Amino acid sequence: MEDTVVVSWYAVDNGFKEKDRPWFWAVGLVGVGVAVAAFILQNYLFSLIAVLSSFTVMIVGAQKPPRHKYSFTERGFLIGQHLMPYSQMDNFSIHEDEPRKLSIGTKTLTGVVTVPLADVDHRIIRTELKNRNIEEVDKLDSFIAGIARRVGL
Numbered sequence: 001m002e003d004t005v006v007v008s009w010y011a012v013d014n015g016f017k018e019k020d021r022p023w024f025w026a027v028g029l030v031g032v033g034v035a036v037a038a039f040i041l042q043n044y045l046f047s048l049i050a051v052l053s054s055f056t057v058m059i060v061g062a063q064k065p066p067r068h069k070y071s072f073t074e075r076g077f078l079i080g081q082h083l084m085p086y087s088q089m090d091n092f093s094i095h096e097d098e099p100r101k102l103s104i105g106t107k108t109l110t111g112v113v114t115v116p117l118a119d120v121d122h123r124i125i126r127t128e129l130k131n132r133n134i135e136e137v138d139k140l141d142s143f144i145a146g147i148a149r150r151v152g153l
Contacts, residue, residue, distance in 0.1 A: 003073035003075055005072070007124045007128065008071040008072075009117070010067055010069050011117070012066070012067050013066060016064050024061075027054055031050050034047075034054075068115075077104065086134065088107050088108055089132075090105040090107055091136065092134055094117070094125065094126060095139075096122065101114055101115060102116075102122070103140035105137075
């Protein structure tokens with residue numbers, strides 16, 4: 001059975017910021033500094049974890065995010081192949097300033113799902129969610145998203 005698509009769009013997950021050399025140096029120096037301090041304190045496992053995590057942050061920071069398809073259907077919100085039913089949604093917020101994005105508060109462990117709106121008409125999305133009795137709030141933002149934005153990821 002095929003779902004009826006109300007609105008659909010393609011967008012890149014997050015606004016990618018190209019990292020310059022000082023960013024990589026800063027991450028590397030912090031990782032090495034923590035690793036040396038842990039090594040001096042004879043905490044060898046933590047020293048290894050510090051080095052590996054700094055390399056991981058560098059690799060993740062250098063990758064460009066993938067492009068996803070987002071769709072509102074009769075059954076819920078589709079992100080790629082993952083369906084979020086309307087019954088799982090608590091509230092939503094549409095940020096109209098650049099970059100435009102949609103935040104959906106959920107009843108799941110995820111908490112807040114934030115997706116870019118790209119060039120889609122936000123009024124269609126607002127109407128669809130309000131027709132499903134999902135409350136609109138002024139602002140929704142997850143704790144992790146705030147930290148990632150400050151770090152530059």
